Amino acid sequence: xxxxxxxxxxxxxxxxxxxxxxxxxxxxxxxxxxxxxxxxxxxxxxxxxxxxxxxxxxxxxxxxxxxxxxxxxxxxxxxxxxxxxxxxxxxxxxxxxxxxxxxxxxxxxxxxxxxxxxxxxxxxxxxxxxxxxxxxxxxxxxxxxxxxxxxxxxxxxxxxxxxxxxxxxxxxxxxxxxxxxxxxxxxxxxxxxxxxxxxxxxxxxxxxxxxxxxxxxxxxxxxxxxxxxxxxxxxxxxxxxxxxxxxxxxxxxxxxxxxxxxxxxxxxxxxxxxxxxxxxxxxxxxxxxxxxxxxxxxxxxxxxxxxxxxxxxxxxxxxxxxxxxxxxxxxxxxxxxxxxxxxxxxxxxxxxxxxxxxxxxxxxxxxxxxxxxx
Numbered sequence: 001x002x003x004x005x006x007x008x009x010x011x012x013x014x015x016x017x018x019x020x021x022x023x024x025x026x027x028x029x030x031x032x033x034x035x036x037x038x039x040x041x042x043x044x045x046x047x048x049x050x051x052x053x054x055x056x057x058x059x060x061x062x063x064x065x066x067x068x069x070x071x072x073x074x075x076x077x078x079x080x081x082x083x084x085x086x087x088x089x090x091x092x093x094x095x096x097x098x099x100x101x102x103x104x105x106x107x108x109x110x111x112x113x114x115x116x117x118x119x120x121x122x123x124x125x126x127x128x129x130x131x132x133x134x135x136x137x138x139x140x141x142x143x144x145x146x147x148x149x150x151x152x153x154x155x156x157x158x159x160x161x162x163x164x165x166x167x168x169x170x171x172x173x174x175x176x177x178x179x180x181x182x183x184x185x186x187x188x189x190x191x192x193x194x195x196x197x198x199x200x201x202x203x204x205x206x207x208x209x210x211x212x213x214x215x216x217x218x219x220x221x222x223x224x225x226x227x228x229x230x231x232x233x234x235x236x237x238x239x240x241x242x243x244x245x246x247x248x249x250x251x252x253x254x255x256x257x258x259x260x261x262x263x264x265x266x267x268x269x270x271x272x273x274x275x276x277x278x279x280x281x282x283x284x285x286x287x288x289x290x291x292x293x294x295x296x297x298x299x300x301x302x303x304x305x306x307x308x309x310x311x312x313x314x315x316x317x318x319x320x321x322x323x324x325x326x327x328x329x330x331x332x333x334x335x336x337x338x339x340x341x342x343x344x345x346x347x348x349x350x351x352x353x354x355x356x357x358x359x360x361x362x363x364x365x366x367x368x369x370x371x372x373x374x
Contacts, residue, residue, distance in 0.1 A: 005073060006051045007033055007042035010089065010116050011127075011164035012178050014045055016055050016062060017073040024048065030077035030085075037150075038122040041077055041085045059183040081119075088117040095147065099126055102142050110134050113161045123150045129161055159184045162208040169206060176213050187211040191219040225250040227285060229269060234284040238275050245284075 002018040005025070009015070017033050025031055029044050046054055056063035077085075096115035103110060110130040117124055124147055136153060143151045156164070163177035163184065177184055192204050192215055206212040229248040230236060236243055236257070243257040246264065255272050258264045267275075276283050 002072070003047065004051045004055060004069060005031075005044055006046040006054055007031060007073065008045040009040065009042045010092075011114060012166065013164070014058075014060055015042075015071070016051065016060075016069040017071050018069055019047075019073050025073075025076055030082050031073045032075050032077050032081060032119070033073045034071040035118055035120070036123055036152075038118055038120040039074065041081055041119040054182075057182060085119055088119065088121070092116055095124060096126070098146065099143055102139055102146070106136075106139050106142075108134055108136060108139060110136070113156070114164055121149060123152060125152045125154055127154050127156050127161070127164060129156060129158060157184075158208040158210060159213070162206065167207055169212075171214075175207070176217075181213055181217070184213065185216060187213060187216045191215045194219060195222045222250070229255060230272075230284050236272075236276065236284060237279060237281045238272070239279070 002020045005019050024047050025044050027044050055061040062069050092115045100112050110128045112128045114127045140151050166178040230245045232245050234245050243259045246256040246258050253269045254266050256266045
């Protein structure tokens, strides 16, 4: 029975393949695998039980899509194969710059992020981002005649662009999306509010210009931690009398209180619980508050673009662009507000001081002689 292995390619792109040989290849070994109408070279990222687990949970796995891997890894790559692949990686930037010249010549509002040659040079993939629909059929034909190979234009979102290009974040470490984050999900402003962070976009946005991915996967920790603390703004009865909860420090396990005389003190959460237990007073924990807040968070307004591909070399060239924004629809059961019809220009009739005077014109002047109309 063939073994399942995970192979990594350029730009943190990964895929799963079947290995027919009895002996598994070592991790990080170069292998030749089946690609789109040809062969490609990648490096073994995971195998065995780890590969099966990632296949079931990763976004690029076949287990999440309800299918199985069918492509095969043919053989281990030789030193000559690796040398050829390194030469192709050096040519990727040259191909991207040439394609950028054609984009500028066609006056297309799209940004070419990266280019990737297939190992057998039978296909060139260009990754780009764009904010509007792009008609790039002419561009594809020009690129196909320039490089003499099949051209694939793949549209990605700005988060996927940061994942592909990689880099160092403001925390001083590698991007989470490029290092370990299995799936890129939209992040909304509600998670920043729950974590008591500054709502200044320049402070909570990543290199891609969107809200940082860490805000989402750390959100559950903040929600669960705050459930053990008293709700901010509530009044608790301690040995010093009634005190108001000013702030909670979930990392140092401390609570800041302010008494009726205005004096503030900071006490560990354990000591506060002990004081309340001695007095027989309950701790006003925010139970269920965050569950309601997080359930009502609206999705991110500016969604990432879905992937879109277009190929050259086939007879049928079709345009593919970012999907349109979903049209606004009314909620079920919500009644429309009655539409008030506006009157004619000039307002209501016979309003005091503004209507027509009896037998006169609107400005109070007498009608012209002879009774004729002007």
